[in-house]
Amino acid sequence: MNVMFRRSKTSSRFKITRLPLMIAKPVKKGLTIIRHWFDAIEIRDRKLARFLCKVIPVQCPFERDIQFFGRTLAHIPPLCKLNPFYDQLAYLRFRALCYLVEQCGESYQ
Structure with missing residues (x-):
């Protein structure tokens, strides 16, 4: 589960929200590329x-x-x-x- 903390504009409390998929997918893809690079050495x-x-x-x-x-x-x-x-x-x-x-x-x- 991808979780991110965001500060609410109306108060100083933090809300827990999910990371947007447009951020989570490229990170996962980048990790997969590096894993394959290690395996290919x-x-x-x-x-x-x-x-x-x-x-x-x-x-x-x-x-x-x-x-x-x-x-x-x-x-x-x-x-x-x-x-x-x-x-x-x-x-x-x-x-x-x-x-x-x-x-x-x-x-x-």
Whole structure:
């Protein structure tokens, strides 16, 4: 659901309205184009594969447990799923790892 906040002209309160379709559709189309671009990247070079494995993390770096004297007070969930390109980046890293193992005979930690 696409939601937008607008200020009412008669009062200082905000009203919640839906985003107009003419704004939401181009944004969705733009995201789809970028997703296809990530999926179309071909890994043909050892340097590129190593770079991608180094830059794209194995797991979400934002997930944390806040502990105090050994007791967990709070848990911050992984925020990577909020990234619209998370699946494409994870798959790109996987393809880079496969290239390093199958074509170059390397293993990457």
